[in-house]
Amino acid sequence: MVLPEVFSACLRAHPDRLAVSDGVTELTYSDLDVGSAALADRLRDCGRARAGARIGIYASNSPDYVLWYVAALRAGFVPFLIDAALGASELARISYDCSLNFLAYEGKSGKRVPGGGEIRLSELVTDTDPVHELLPGTEVCRFTSGSTGKPNCVEFSGAAVANAATNWVAGTGLTAEDRTLCFAGLSNGLAFNTSLLATFLAGASLHFARGLPTASAVLRRLDETGATRLVGFPALYDSLVRRGIRKLDVQLAISSGAPLSAHTKAALPGISDYYGIAETGPLTFARVPVDGLGKPLPGVRLKVGEDGVSVHSESMASRYLNAPGLFESRVDADGFYRTGDEGHLRDGELVLTGRSARTINIGGRKVDPVEVSDVLLTAADVRAAVVFEEADTNGDPVIVAVVAGESTVDLRAHCRARLPGYKVPARVHLVPEIPANSIGKPAMEAVRALAALSSGVVDGPA
Template structure:
């Protein structure tokens, strides 16, 4: 049995164990475990017929839905290799995935044409559509991987991608054992049980949902409720009420919206025992605002795309740090020659490698098999504290500047809805702070600079300001820097922004 089929078999075994219990709910649709398993088997036969013998690697490029779950587990049961692709990825990223990973076919939300074009095949009884893009240069025919594309490992069961915030997404290969270990680690380490109802706002392509919701919920016989639509404080509160949720899994943005809600529905959260946040640092003010309003503590967990979940805060009275190691996880802090202390982790759920960057993951492991995270931090009584990144903040003329501090100041301005601050270079090659802003258009550059001067040290005032319709972000909320820099460059070229005058203003 192929490794993917072993993973599919583990899912079907969980369904058989939990029978008529409710498994998944989305909108007005719900499935029992028994019905879920039956539909997965049926979908596996359907996809087998559609894909034929040659289309083994299949990308899943869609938002969370019951259809998504059916297709994912059906691909595993059918012996295919699913590639979980961020639904926000566009044509450039999809083309890179196709050519660098050898993915000739994609299941996607069929409302719009597939970004890479090609033949579209309806999937019976599904809202998803199968796309087989035209053959890329050098490939003999449509549906055949690019010559020279790397072969996945024999034990690879599922592939996911890094966020691609600073370049092309890397493809992570996971074995069935690693995925199952991550599910068991999360369930055992956080007390997830059959009476839990988990409302998940994170996309399954991201580690937050993949490690806390996609398999763990089904392993223990709990209920998974999917949030659909744009996140708003009212929408989230209504979804919590409908699900009678005991756990909320969301990115920091959701907690920021709830903390700032003009009319908070406090009663909706009466049954929520755990609110889980990850992927980006949660602003302390947001944490305090949410917890004081709703009476629910936010439990950060520390996890990495390459390693799976690592730590979790089990003690309800703790408000600092990222908790202690989960079962099967070892965390250590190593002092580097620079004097900095790097966090390193070793887990049972670690990726086997990067498919499209052979050997690159092994280079990140130290001689003891610990992954070099690049995070700075320390341990206190076994509890992990992360304090920054190697290479850390922006170095501006010898001063260390945290972009998040400036971004918080910008987000407090009337008319600014999103902000990203990054290091840019001027015509002389010197570093300058660049603020990219999105908002209502009621604010101009002069007001931005004046506000920063009033609240920040002079060297923290952005030298350049660019207004965009929106800040491009991954599903975890991180700014996608490659795309952001391109948008900024194109916007400034179109506007004819006088950069040197701006720098001196």
């Protein structure tokens, strides 16, 4: 296995340096080395422990999260990093779909593990063979955001994970003197690729905050840590702008996962909005962004053509564990992954212009759901709108809209006045709020469930 050796070498190279902190608990590299080795021994002694045992880590960011992740690798387990924002039903689905043997999770009580956290371990009873077998080289599994349906479990080799971190260090100039303050969940690629192994490869320090990432909490932790790098989703920077912040005292502010709004870009310039996707790792970077998303990172090749943006990276995933054949269907004959994004290269920098994969095909006519949702958002008292495709009783595709607000306007009539008939939603569901996942994108599985349960459905021809 690759990652246990990589982590061991990192931890022993900088024994006295601060490795990770959340303002309450601090672990040096030596603390993390000794603590993870002891916890790895404890994991090996568990009843169903075996090489390649699957352990879900379902917790918020903390020094103990890092401890459990490193310990799982050193025990020979395969960690599955699960978004702490997921609910019980989604967790149960993942546990079954991915045949987890153990679950490390946060609890309000119970025996405290090394480092002072409250992460607890449950042994999951599995009396059957795994639903899906892992590839032999898989060392870590993460999940897509689920913004287009259920989260797909993405398998990564140890080499791919190490390459992502190595190339991020080289491509962004991360050094031992850097202090990264990370507000993105470690289960997400934004944090996983920029802040976890990359920090330790450089001998730098990684910092978290307890509680909600409010603007006040961000500013307080920036001051406490003297952070040189800030990592967060666009919503974090939006909150800072609403607070009136127009400058950040950091060398590098990093965002990804969703586009930054034009307002936030203008009000808080200098944010590095890099391009990366769950299946391929970080792809581009610009320290001082202009209009694009930067040039390819080391180990990354881009191909832009009629099929949109395709990428090949040294940090590519191997496949989806719980969606056989889907990942492979998106890889072309040259090994490039088709992202579903459209764009072009300008002076070597990637500029995205839209999504090719999001279109809805209605009778041979292409409909961009963003165009439809933008029209819905112009209606009175509409706060948010999500547009997607469903099948009608005959199995034909129709446009469905889920709208958050108290609008009393006839929303289909509102759309008919502004769009061609074939772009008007066949069904409109009015709900109090649009469910969102941990990075602020609509949680589509929950949105579809709301649509199935909600009242006030409007059906009929446009």
